[in-house]
Amino acid sequence: MIRISGLSFKYDGGREEALKNIDITVCKGDFFGVIGSSGAGKTTLLHAINGIIPHHFHGDYYGSVEVNGLDTIDNKPEQLAGTVGSVRQDFESQMVSSVVEDEILFGLENFSVPRDEIEKRMTDALDKTGIRNLRERNIATLSGGQKQKVAISAIIALMPDVLVLDEPTGELDPQSSRQIFQLLGELNEKHGITIVVVEQKIMLLCEFARSLAVMDRGRVVLNGPVSEVLKSSREMESAGVNCPRVVTLADRLRNENLYMGPVPVNIPEAENMVRSTTL
């Protein structure tokens, strides 16, 4: 469980607070999506969860953050590392090795995963992101999306209790993006891993996340179950976020008194919705 209470943060040298009085609780086993305009403070929020703030980036810090009972002020990122796995937005700088295999091994070896399990976890992680064939490759020769998949695999392999991911599909093609979210969903459901993911692809969030927070200029403007949040399309729009087009479609059909059912979050549901209106 992640409990953020009264969190405010202003970077040294920053003009305004990057986070303003944030209160969020992410329950254990939740799949929590965060979306919002750029510069809203999403990355800063994730940094507050994995301890980069206040331990590496300094500034005025108020409030408290607790991850699975560990307070992030008393515990350094290295002490949180066993609990929280982070995929950073700037994934290129996340790389510590020059070969893909080394990159995956790095974390596994650090946490002393037993030898016979390492191989299994590594091939698993590479398979699930679909980059098994890149295992021996030099990271510098990979394409942007391939690097991003390496960064994700390296963290997935660690199987932490809490996964925080910052735009993990930023440079991925549509199919790979879906694949990554399916993978996150599976980790969440099968292994009970708590997931916090910042993402601009609202469709994926709606389909896979359970809760959603919308951020704008340092504040959390909406927070709740996805279906609830989607109802406030006006607030979302003013935070620079659009609804998925199938949700807009549902809105339109509802306004025309053609549809009364629940909001669809994926294509099959939307198909049912449209078919029901034309029965």
Next chain:
Amino acid sequence: MGGFLDYSPGDSFLHRLNPLAKIFLSLMLSVSCFVTDSSIFCLMIILLNIAMAAVAGISSRALAMLRTLIKFCAFLFFIQVFFIREGNILLSLPFNVYVTDKGAMFSLMMVLRLIGATLPLALMLSITKMNDLSNVLVERVGIPYKYAFSLTTAIRFIPVFTAEMAGIMEAQTARGVAFDTKNIFKKIGLIFPLCVPLLITSVRKIEGAAISAELRGFNCRKRESGYKSYPFKTADIGVSIFALTLAVAGVFIPF
């Protein structure tokens, strides 16, 4: 891309050697070039290097490296050859500049040594994973992981830095800065103002990598955490003996 020191994947005999044996082999090859007085021996070592590169499937890279080294060394050769004034004059030029047999021999040896010593190290680094290197240092030599990691990261930093520089120059070229000029002085003039951003981005990269390493449990590492073990096999022992023999031979070779 793919710089000189970047890892080049493969499954050759050389790739499969124990990292320590690889490093020992390359060190001994370098050493043998320095201890010998025979130019033929040096040449043989260089040829051996090219042959090894071919075995490892990186001959094109080795040849490219050789070409660069030769260019650089030609420059050194000409500086050196005019400074040594002892011996019999082979070639006399105006302004009291001349080349002696001793000078030519000495400069030639210097160049051969330099090439013979640089090539094996560069080749070994490009067929050894840095992770293997740091792990074997931990497991076999007993160096604490933090130091081993710092060492290999420092080695890795050279290609990272050159790649970063190339990347920045590429980006500015795409913007219209004439980095692709043939005039070397002009180019240096253009590079100069980029040194600061290069430094900033490199420092940021290192900082980012350090933070990420911490987030991924760098400080939790124990000595026995290594995934692979690195036994010394017959091949490794054979190669090591061969390398040692070469170095000794270098001292005694008569011609």
Next chain:
Amino acid sequence: MIRFDNVSYSTNGIKIISDVSFELKKGDFTALIGANGAGKSTVARLCNGLLKPSRGAVNVGGFDTALVRTSRIAKFTGFLFQDPDRQICKNRVRDEIRFSLECVMEDRAEIEMRCERTLKAFSLDGERDPFSMSRGERQRLVLASILATEPELLLLDEPTTGLDYRECMHIMECISVINRKGATVLMVSHDMEIVQDFTREVMVLNDGSLLAHGRTKDIIRDESLLARASLLPPQITELALRLGAGYENVITVDDMVSAVKKKRGGAE
């Protein structure tokens, strides 16, 4: 504006682009789509001469890229790298934009004027240090500095990553305006909705070869083609394809609503 004649590109003996030929005319607005690792960024780099073809020829704005320097091509080309941080080399936002302008023009007054105009148009704070901005803010800065020069040719590698929806729309509008003024745009993108809404033509790249090159509205509905390139159509299009008869021309939400109404009208 751009012509590829049987272009192949290999590095370290590995073929990355194989036998690609296409032509973009002046004023075209074309998307380049394909799965991760298909070779899109490589094609973009071939376009402005950062990479030279191993075989075949690339002609840009009348220049053969093998014969002319990239910095010459850059005088009329705006190039956005997939990783925008590459480009940033000044520690003030204003200087970064000014530097872009200085690279391609001389008139001081014009440079200052455009610089201020750009800062305003992209709501950027001219005094900030780019390295302390968020990823999306940096992306916006780099795009702004490229668009400020109003180049004849825009090569954009994933311009909308890291941007929120509102900013995406704003940036794409700016690009469209420049395009309408006559600039040619080649845009690599993974966002099929943006491709659908803004581009007129699409090229599909798969494993280094060109699978298709045609009108956006045709390609984006061609499910089997997209599947071969491991892509997905945009949401409403996919929905329309699933619904089948009666929804053939549906592209937008509006189209879908009217199609639904029509269908109901027919049924009643």
